[in-house]
Amino acid sequence: MSSPETSSLPRSFFQALPDGEVLTASHWGLFYAKTKDGRLVAVRPFEGDRAPSPNLSSLVEHPYSSARIQTPMVRRSYLEKGSASRAGRGADEYVPVSWDKALDLAAGELRRIYETYGPSAVWGRSYGWKSTGSVNNAIALMQRLLSLLGGWVETGNSYSTAAISTILPYAVGGKLFKPTAWPVIKEKTERIVFWGCDPLITNDIDWATTLHQGIAEIRKLKDHPRIRTIAVNPLRPKTADVVGSRWMPVRAGTDAALMLGMMYVLITENRLDRAFLANCVTGWNEMEAYILGTEDGVKKTPEWAEIGCGVPAQQIQSFARELSEHRSMIMFGWGPQRARYGEQPPWMAVALACALGQIGLPGGGIGVSYHYESGGWPVGKGPVLGQIPARPKAVWQSAVPWKGSRAVPVARMADVLACPGKVIDWNGSRIEYPDIRLVFWSGGNPFAHHPDTRALEAAWRRPETVIVTDAFWSATARHADIVLPAATTLERNDISPIGTSTNDGIVFMRQVINPVGEARSDYKIYSELAKRLGLGDAFTEGLDEAGWIQRLYEEAAAAGAAQNAELPAFADFVKNGVHLYAQNPAETRFTAFADFRADPEAHPLRTESGKIVIYSKRIEALHYADAPAHPTWIPPFAADQTSVHGQDAQAQEERKEGLGDWLELVSPKSGARLHSQLNPVTSARSNIAGREPCEMNSVDAAKRGIANGDVVKVSSLRGAILAGAVVTDGVRAGTIVVRHGGWFDPQESSDGAIDANGCANVLTPDDPASALSNGNIASTALVQVEKWRGELLEVRAFNAPHLGK
Numbered sequence: 001m002s003s004p005e006t007s008s009l010p011r012s013f014f015q016a017l018p019d020g021e022v023l024t025a026s027h028w029g030l031f032y033a034k035t036k037d038g039r040l041v042a043v044r045p046f047e048g049d050r051a052p053s054p055n056l057s058s059l060v061e062h063p064y065s066s067a068r069i070q071t072p073m074v075r076r077s078y079l080e081k082g083s084a085s086r087a088g089r090g091a092d093e094y095v096p097v098s099w100d101k102a103l104d105l106a107a108g109e110l111r112r113i114y115e116t117y118g119p120s121a122v123w124g125r126s127y128g129w130k131s132t133g134s135v136n137n138a139i140a141l142m143q144r145l146l147s148l149l150g151g152w153v154e155t156g157n158s159y160s161t162a163a164i165s166t167i168l169p170y171a172v173g174g175k176l177f178k179p180t181a182w183p184v185i186k187e188k189t190e191r192i193v194f195w196g197c198d199p200l201i202t203n204d205i206d207w208a209t210t211l212h213q214g215i216a217e218i219r220k221l222k223d224h225p226r227i228r229t230i231a232v233n234p235l236r237p238k239t240a241d242v243v244g245s246r247w248m249p250v251r252a253g254t255d256a257a258l259m260l261g262m263m264y265v266l267i268t269e270n271r272l273d274r275a276f277l278a279n280c281v282t283g284w285n286e287m288e289a290y291i292l293g294t295e296d297g298v299k300k301t302p303e304w305a306e307i308g309c310g311v312p313a314q315q316i317q318s319f320a321r322e323l324s325e326h327r328s329m330i331m332f333g334w335g336p337q338r339a340r341y342g343e344q345p346p347w348m349a350v351a352l353a354c355a356l357g358q359i360g361l362p363g364g365g366i367g368v369s370y371h372y373e374s375g376g377w378p379v380g381k382g383p384v385l386g387q388i389p390a391r392p393k394a395v396w397q398s399a400v401p402w403k404g405s406r407a408v409p410v411a412r413m414a415d416v417l418a419c420p421g422k423v424i425d426w427n428g429s430r431i432e433y434p435d436i437r438l439v440f441w442s443g444g445n446p447f448a449h450h451p452d453t454r455a456l457e458a459a460w461r462r463p464e465t466v467i468v469t470d471a472f473w474s475a476t477a478r479h480a481d482i483v484l485p486a487a488t489t490l491e492r493n494d495i496s497p498i499g500t501s502t503n504d505g506i507v508f509m510r511q512v513i514n515p516v517g518e519a520r521s522d523y524k525i526y527s528e529l530a531k532r533l534g535l536g537d538a539f540t541e542g543l544d545e546a547g548w549i550q551r552l553y554e555e556a557a558a559a560g561a562a563q564n565a566e567l568p569a570f571a572d573f574v575k576n577g578v579h580l581y582a583q584n585p586a587e588t589r590f591t592a593f594a595d596f597r598a599d600p601e602a603h604p605l606r607t608e609s610g611k612i613v614i615y616s617k618r619i620e621a622l623h624y625a626d627a628p629a630h631p632t633w634i635p636p637f638a639a640d641q642t643s644v645h646g647q648d649a650q651a652q653e654e655r656k657e658g659l660g661d662w663l664e665l666v667s668p669k670s671g672a673r674l675h676s677q678l679n680p681v682t683s684a685r686s687n688i689a690g691r692e693p694c695e696m697n698s699v700d701a702a703k704r705g706i707a708n709g710d711v712v713k714v715s716s717l718r719g720a721i722l723a724g725a726v727v728t729d730g731v732r733a734g735t736i737v738v739r740h741g742g743w744f745d746p747q748e749s750s751d752g753a754i755d756a757n758g759c760a761n762v763l764t765p766d767d768p769a770s771a772l773s774n775g776n777i778a779s780t781a782l783v784q785v786e787k788w789r790g791e792l793l794e795v796r797a798f799n800a801p802h803l804g805k
Helices: 054-060 076-088 099-116 138-149 162-172 182-188 213-219 238-243 255-268 274-280 284-292 302-309 313-325 344-356 410-418 453-459 522-532 536-540 545-562 570-576 585-589 594-598 649-657 679-686 698-703
Strands: 020-026 029-036 039-045 073-075 094-096 154-156 191-195 228-232 246-248 328-332 365-367 407-409 423-426 429-432 438-442 465-470 482-485 494-498 505-509 578-580 663-666 693-696 711-715 720-727 735-737 746-749 752-755 780-787
Touching: 020 505, 029 054, 039 054, 054 679, 073 076, 073 099, 076 094, 099 438, 099 465, 099 482, 099 522, 138 438, 138 522, 138 536, 154 410, 162 344, 182 213, 182 585, 191 313, 213 238, 228 238, 255 284, 255 302, 255 313, 255 344, 274 344, 274 594, 302 313, 313 328, 328 344, 344 365, 407 410, 410 453, 494 545, 505 545, 505 570, 522 536, 522 545, 545 570, 570 578, 693 698, 698 720
Parallel strands: 154 407, 191 228, 191 328, 228 246, 328 365, 438 465, 465 482, 663 735, 693 720, 720 752
Antiparallel strands: 020 029, 029 039, 073 094, 073 482, 423 429, 494 505, 505 578, 663 780, 693 735, 711 720, 711 780, 746 752
């Protein structure tokens, strides 16, 4: 429990109530938590939430899950042999130890690694979604400690948006640019295309917390008198079912081919806005030459596109005409870019939007974040709440020279661990992997989000020490040497912004219950580690959790005063629990690229030409075989065509096997969890036959003798999983869906090594999207599916591992 001597408020403001109801927040929204006899018994949504998450109810069970880590743990072989025991990670039993013992061990290893190898030997990126809260931000706290120790190996890009965030700065001068406001959409738009996204699922969560305005706006599209919606996706999204969208089942990884066929129609039927292309776009002539076949001898006709993408040519023609004849907004998702050559679909979508000529017009053009954090909802008028600083100036100065590059692509993490000294190309640079000796992970689960989980498991055994702080026995915690049990959001005090993209206000997160077992808040854990390393004062700056909550709030209040957006006094804010901002009227009229379209010279983009770039001389100068100078159709590894990708050995091997029995896996987000968060408590409701669902078309199921509810084996060249069959016509033939985030549960079966729960990334390849982004390609893989006839393995992922004494 917090000890708020450094806050101006009485201790009672920060204590859990044995019986009562308090307001707090989570990634799924604000809610009231009710306790009885010190136990959480019920939750109800905040009255300002416009579309409360169905996952809120799972939070009642969450802190009491069987997967909860209740005491500090050390892997037995590590306790006995230290780093010489690395081969036992993921298999050893764990021994409970005291907090003093665990913290002393962790601090000792940090000291040894920094003194012996220096900060270039430390992986401190700790990628993941953490838990809501600006003080107990697990990743920021860990990096704050490592910064004081001298730093760590930095990373670039993300698992979510590596390819799109790399290509859009070349194309439009920014990464995930601000989208046109929803009020403008409702007033002007006639056609909305949900391209490669399912916003009713992905808008359920927020990096901080949310009021779900995006979901509310999308639901209003059902039976709208003017707006019609189309969903382009290998599976029929939940969004399409709810709002009545027309579904266009494109083949996975072939969006670029479909868009080329559409642009052929727009060009040959004289539907282009030539004035817009001349004023606002560079490189269109080269793009048009490619589409018409004068560049490579291949006309990108709808008939040509049909062969690649599976959408009938007549539908491609009518789709292009429909968007051209109506004010149309392409709401482009991030799924298509998590694939080989993932830069091409979003760049091609920009080219399509240029061909349609509606960029910068109210309600028209393209947006790339409507599916995330209520993108498009007008930003509130108020200060942005900060977080505890993650990068203070170093106190320790290492005498060991830095080895390797200071930053690496985040999605190459397993390759970095396995291959120190390897040199790769990355967006115009040549980088060398450092030699990682210590991994510190907090607030994330790479054994869910990283591709080719089996290869990750092997690479994970190379560092000398792995330290993990977590509240639950995720697969990452099960592969650690030292495990420090963290409190959940319900078990500590904190503060959070509301709406990462929308900035709707600030919420006080009052502690609901006392920590389960011996769990401690992240702030307490890292403060104790810092103290053991002689960095206690530098880490805490004399403040405890309550003191930091008050500091962050008062810093926001000072910024608000400068913006004429006054915040209430801290005491009043804590008593009320929440402060919501007024809407900024100017934000309700925002149209993306409107100023640029009106006067490109006065409002240039941050691109090489100041205009939208469809042919990039900067990319051309890199001479990457897998990153052409203009948007290009490159057959994905799952296609039965020769790939230009230099690292495509796995694809070549898969083609030798023959494509007759192979299906294309897509791995979208699940509506039952956030990545892997909540999986221990929602699995009972969402799983089929006790494990992750495998959605497949009825034609593919019948061919394999598979019925609804059967346990199936899904395998690729990288590994195999068990899953529960869901036979549906909501997935195109030739495609299966196993949703991302299922917990890794490796076991031995009569048929060899297999994941018993259904972790999709056991199947996916850990290759880079291209040398440009080095993004992950976890959205697609070639797989085989068959009815499982072996023993039904018990799912063990959600229970604590074997504990010794």
